Amino acid sequence: xxxxxxxxxxxxxxxxxxxxxxxxxxxxxxxxxxxxxxxxxxxxxxxxxxxxxxxxxxxxxxxxxxxxxxxxxxxxxxxxxxxxxxxxxxxxxxxxxxxxxxxxxxxxxxxxxxxxxxxxxxxxxxxxxxxxxxxxxxxxxxxxxxxxxxxxxxxxxxxxxxxxxxxxxxxxxxxxxxxxxxxxxxxxxxxxxxxxxxxxxxxxxxxxxxxxxxxxxxxxxxxxxxxxxxxxxxxxxxxxxxxxxxxxxxxxxxxxxxxxxxxxxxxxxxxxxxxxxxxxxxxxxxxxxxxxxxxxxxx
Amino acid sequence: xxxxxxxxxxxxxxxxxxxxxxxxxxxxxxxxxxxxxxxxxxxxxxxxxxxxxxxxxxxxxxxxxxxxxxxxxxxxxxxxxxxxxxxxxxxxxxxxxxxxxxxxxxxxxxxxxxxxxxxxxxxxxxxxxxxxxxxxxxxxxxxxxxxxxxxxxxxxxxxxxxxxxxxxxxxxxxxxxxxxxxxxxxxxxxxxxxxxxxxxxxxxxxxxxxxxxxxxxxxxxxxxxxxxxxxxxxxxxxxxxxxxxxxxxxxxxxxxxxxxxxxxxxxxxxxxxxxxxxxxxxxxxxxxxxxxxxxxxxx
Numbered sequence: 001x002x003x004x005x006x007x008x009x010x011x012x013x014x015x016x017x018x019x020x021x022x023x024x025x026x027x028x029x030x031x032x033x034x035x036x037x038x039x040x041x042x043x044x045x046x047x048x049x050x051x052x053x054x055x056x057x058x059x060x061x062x063x064x065x066x067x068x069x070x071x072x073x074x075x076x077x078x079x080x081x082x083x084x085x086x087x088x089x090x091x092x093x094x095x096x097x098x099x100x101x102x103x104x105x106x107x108x109x110x111x112x113x114x115x116x117x118x119x120x121x122x123x124x125x126x127x128x129x130x131x132x133x134x135x136x137x138x139x140x141x142x143x144x145x146x147x148x149x150x151x152x153x154x155x156x157x158x159x160x161x162x163x164x165x166x167x168x169x170x171x172x173x174x175x176x177x178x179x180x181x182x183x184x185x186x187x188x189x190x191x192x193x194x195x196x197x198x199x200x201x202x203x204x205x206x207x208x209x210x211x212x213x214x215x216x217x218x219x220x221x222x223x224x225x226x227x228x229x230x231x232x233x234x235x236x237x238x239x240x241x242x243x244x245x246x247x248x249x250x251x252x253x254x255x256x257x258x259x260x261x262x263x264x265x266x267x268x269x270x271x272x273x274x275x276x277x278x279x280x281x282x283x284x285x286x287x288x289x290x291x292x293x294x295x296x297x298x299x
Numbered sequence: 300x301x302x303x304x305x306x307x308x309x310x311x312x313x314x315x316x317x318x319x320x321x322x323x324x325x326x327x328x329x330x331x332x333x334x335x336x337x338x339x340x341x342x343x344x345x346x347x348x349x350x351x352x353x354x355x356x357x358x359x360x361x362x363x364x365x366x367x368x369x370x371x372x373x374x375x376x377x378x379x380x381x382x383x384x385x386x387x388x389x390x391x392x393x394x395x396x397x398x399x400x401x402x403x404x405x406x407x408x409x410x411x412x413x414x415x416x417x418x419x420x421x422x423x424x425x426x427x428x429x430x431x432x433x434x435x436x437x438x439x440x441x442x443x444x445x446x447x448x449x450x451x452x453x454x455x456x457x458x459x460x461x462x463x464x465x466x467x468x469x470x471x472x473x474x475x476x477x478x479x480x481x482x483x484x485x486x487x488x489x490x491x492x493x494x495x496x497x498x499x500x501x502x503x504x505x506x507x508x509x510x511x512x513x514x515x516x517x518x519x520x521x522x523x524x525x526x527x528x529x530x531x532x533x534x535x536x537x538x539x540x541x542x543x544x545x546x547x548x549x550x551x552x553x554x555x556x557x558x559x560x561x562x563x564x565x566x567x568x569x570x571x572x573x574x575x576x577x578x579x580x581x582x583x584x585x586x587x588x589x590x591x592x593x594x595x596x597x598x
Binding site: 003004006007008010011012013014015018019020021022023024025027028029038040042043044045046054055056057058060061063064065066067068069070071072073074075076077078079080082084085088089090091092093094095096097098108110111112113114115223225226227228230247248250251253254256257258259260261262263265266269273274277280281282284286 | 302303305306307309310311312313314317318319320321322323324326327328337339341342343344353354355356357359360362363364365366368371372373374375376377378379381383384387388389390391392393394395396397401409410411412413414437438441442447448451469475477478522524525526527529546547548549550552553555556557558559560561562564565568572573576579580581583585
């Protein structure tokens with residue numbers, strides 16, 4: 001079928017997602033009565049060309065309008081120069097007919113900032129965390145105790161008390177160094193999140209972090225001070241684990257953002273300042289409306 | 300000076316940065332023999348409009364060309380519909396004349412994690428900060444004391460001691476709600492960074508943050524718990540200011556990442572726990588090699 005004809009028949013019914021960073025938009029609509037998903041993304045400036053020879057402004061844009069200026073700073077809006085064959089302004093992916101599973105994959109959820117007091121933690125969050133153990137983290141135990149993913153393990157400290165397993169995160173393609181992403185999963189099973197840490201864990205954490213740095217720098221061409229090492233609160237599963245990322249990775253989907261990530265160095269320094277820091281502090285973090293905790297915290 | 304005339308005189312000499320994800324390009328060039336930086340970024344689809352009523356494809360694009368298809372998946376290229384007044388294809392920021400510091404800020408550079416002890420702060424960082432005052436932050440004083448950008452101010456608390464000015468950040472297009480980005484600049488001139496804050500500033504900060512939340516929610520269709528409010532350490536200029544961003548905004552060039560951003564709620568809670576928290580703590584943050592502090596810290 002002709003693409004122009006398909007797109008002409010597309011009647012948009014709902015916006016599934018808008019990403020202002022990536023400059024993308026996903027629309028759910030109907031073509032001849034059947035669900036279809038149109039996903040649009042603005043095109044980037046061509047990196048390879050730009051680096052070898054800088055383009056001139058009048059090849060890139062036309063018609064500029066000044067919005068404001070202050071001192072040496074001028075900001076304006078302009079029109080992109082485009083050309084369907086060599087420099088199209090956007091790419092468009094169409095899924096037709098689209099299933100319910102396709103639709104769910106593209107939908108977004110709203111996030112909110114939560115200020116979790118120690119009391120909220122004890123009364124609402126901790127009981128929720130208890131429901132997230134057992135079968136739900138069986139896959140973690142499979143890695144730790146049953147040799148799952150053994151072939152991809154970067155470093156294995158088998159000590160049952162102080163040990164951990166370091167392995168590539170699912171989000172990493174295991175090739176692109178600038179997006180290096182590893183995960184360290186501790187062997188002990190009594191720590192669910194940063195809320196469980198206190199002054200007695202300082203040496204334990206320092207030992208793990210030192211070994212993470214050494215093992216990562218040994219396995220990959222990266223320096224210790226080029227690693228962003230952090231935990232999540234709330235984490236996506238309640239068995240203590242540490243994220244290890246190339247500092248050059250600017251982040252995608254918000255996983256390195258303040259309000260979600262906490263530097264492990266900050267955790268250690270805070271514990272040194274006050275042993276019960278993570279029991280006494282009101283913690284502020286973002287939570288999506290699809291997260292099961294969201295409803296619990298609304299009660 | 301006329302912006303069109305300035306841009307016509309711009310001769311590109313070097314590509315400082317291309318970001319294929321963000322769809323941005325930063326060029327270094329000359330205008331009348333002086334350095335200038337032109338930074339271009341494709342515009343996003345207008346989230347607010349898209350969310351209230353899904354746009355139809357023929358309002359968004361023209362001329363589509365099929366690239367490939369497989370089963371229910373079709374990929375194509377197209378031309379963006381644009382209009383200088385209501386839907387410009389890109390925004391362009393010009394810095395002219397640009398200093399070496401401006402240039403360094405935009406160039407692609409390696410970053411490192413710094414562990415700044417209180418002693419390092421006193422001996423190396425504080426003397427550096429003192430050199431960053433005066434003319435370098437004249438543009439801040441222009442906003443605070445000389446009515447610059449007065450027309451875009453969202454909220455103005457004129458109290459010389461406790462007041463601040465809230466206005467759209469240069470990085471925001473002032474339209475796309477999901478990438479809402481404001482900046483609150485305090486009126487008092489004695490605070491350079493989070494390192495200057497102590498227990499005596501708790502009430503001062505709480506008052507500002509409450510007013511930021513109220514003013515932002517009053518001016519825009521957003522709830523208080525949908526705002527990510529934070530400071531940077533190191534900040535890009537040493538006059539205390541607070542970033543205010545829609546939580547739905549997943550990040551821009553790493554500016555919301557842990558290791559760079561600190562939630563203002565965390566700052567306040569830390570000060571409540573320990574009055575001299577930000578004088579006593581070793582702070583971990585990322586620093587680019589082009590940052591003038593990098594060399595100082597190597598000595």
